[in-house]
Amino acid sequence: EPEVTQTPSHQVTQMGQEVILRCVPISNHLYFYWYRQILGQKVEFLVSFYNNEISEKSEIFDDQFSVERPDGSNFTLKIRSTKLEDSAMYFCASSGTGYTGELFFGEGSRLTVL
């Protein structure tokens, strides 16, 4: 069964460092998303991406965040200068062309900022 894969599964970084989280969405999907879950809190929407551009973003997704689809398979989230409060589980998701709202999620990348 096709699945969304994310790397790394866990990354530890120092405050102020740049981090790139990588995702390989399901191959025929066209919509891509990043969500995050701070420990003990809700899963929160960060950004959606379609046709090589951001379609929606939340207020969390400020200038330190960026997304990119550098090739035909990867979808990345870059955090330019990490802060302690960026520590969270980051989930990538993708969905197909017919909108039923079903998002397929990866297993997440846990980011720990020290």
Place this chain on the structure above:
Amino acid sequence: AQSVTQLGSHVSVSEGALVLLRCNYSSSVPPYLFWYVQYPNQGLQLLLKYTSAATLVKGINGFEAEFKKSETSFHLTKPSAHMSDAAEYFCAVSPFSGSARQLTFGSGTQLTVLP
């Protein structure tokens, strides 16, 4: 604006007992509604979804949910709990129409199944 409220951050049931996880939503337009499950150290997996067809929705692993517009609820049930059902369950909502595809999640309910 949409929001989801899940009553009860922790629910414990005995194996074989009824599971009832509560979800209420608010939405300015008719929504799509979802239940996702998260097993330890895994991603979010779709259990079931309501997309304006039948109000009683059946999902995987014996779970079902009923959309009740008058109560703005979408509670998740399973007649008989199994140990393997222990996980965190998230209710989520997204707009029925329009270009928005983002999900708004509830805060989650941790289900414990006791032997």
